[in-house]
Amino acid sequence: MPESWHPVAPADSFEDDAAKVVQIGETRIAVFRLENDFFAVSDVCTHEYALLSEGFCENGKIECPLHQACFDIRTGKALDEPAEVDLPTYPTRIENGVVQLQFDAG
Amino acid sequence: MRTVIVGAGQAGRRTAELLRGLDAEREILLIGEEAEPPYDRPPLSKEILLGEKQPPGLMQRAAGAYAEQRIELLLGCRVTGIDLAARRLDADDGERVPFDTLVLATGARARRLRIPGAEDPRVLTLRSMADARALGARLRPGLRLAVAGAGLIGLEVAASATKLGCLVTVLEAADRVMARCVPEATSALLDGWHREAGVALHLSCPLLSITPGEASLRLSTGLGDIEADLLLVAIGAVPNDELARQAGLPVEDGILVDESGRTSHAQVFAAGEVARIWRPALGQHVRYETWQVAQHQPVAVAHALCGAERPYDEIPWHWTNQYGRNIQLLGAHRAGLEWIARAEGDRQTVIGLDGDARVQGAVLIDNGRDATPLRRLIASGKQMERARLRDGSVALRQLC
Structure with a gap:
């Protein structure tokens, strides 16, 4: 099976507390830089449909813009209600200065 | 130790689940009147009317999920009285239910219109799942739906019904929509969305009487008569505080509680929108009819039930979704505030300043990311520079 790494953006183009979003098929993924590491999580809140990349981000946490459920960007963990299900996470790496994420469709 | 929670809505569920998280041992009984x-x-007022069966926002767990948490769930049971001295409830089936500590999470009910004709079966209110299913089942293309009240629920139903092809008329006694909780500019924005969608919106137009005819309802208003097939009355809510009053607990349009949710009786608490909560900063008790209070005030109650104080002191917050747009309302919306708009494209935040240029409230239009920095600004009481607030290129967090 071929490795399914998808380019996100140049590593030096990321801003603090702001996600880069990639869409692969039906899946939206938000990628964050925290210090010098990159983390990719689903961009969709697990409570009700809302895009987390449109939410408030701080100290490694992303807050849903609708009901303020918070998730840990490093682990995808749902930190409080109303979200009760963790976000899917995806591995990242840097190739030639470009952040990539691994995603296997299906 | 046995805690009984009366009222199996959001606040009842939250109290029960939070309590179980804090105390693995105690018996928890959650009693609900609905099935x-x-x-x-x-x-x-949205997804259910549009025909969705289990939208995720319902947070409705299967009944079995309560057994897994060792929460006893008793549905379809109406509590008819509280004997505080004997620490016992009376239920409508004749059962007597003992408790050590009691939480009243009985919520609120739709306020009724007290005008002639209001008892006709084509006059509905929206409060429960059964209400929503009954209303949803009758909405169809071409139906003439009248809505009395341009508050949050009236407008959300108007938006949903319009989407279903109904011909919607909204009657509002005040001179603008949602006058109780948004500034004039936001009323004007909402007003425009509804008219653009084809809603006939009549302001300063109280509903005076209803004449039920065979084929339709004739509604007499301040601005003439209107024919409707169905009338939704959406004129606010009334707290279900009668059990507390009958038990001799202090009640003033809601059950009076301290910041931890405790009533005047040390073993009795109130949770959610039936509670009128002491707010030291305001020097008064306040009752909130919001998802927020049902979600978060039970944190204070569950802790107090376990002997820990976690006072409820949130900045009030609620939201409405209409025509695919999200409006969030934060803090105070009293008259006399100066409203300053910040725009970033379609996203807009309107910030209410008091006479000392301190942030008191805000309206966020498709802009929920501003809620947390604004909460901090409101809590800080910091004096703001108007020019920096207006400047959409200055992130709000930089002003905290």
């Missing part, structure tokens, strides 16, 4: 397991109400 439905607990659910959150926001989807009732």
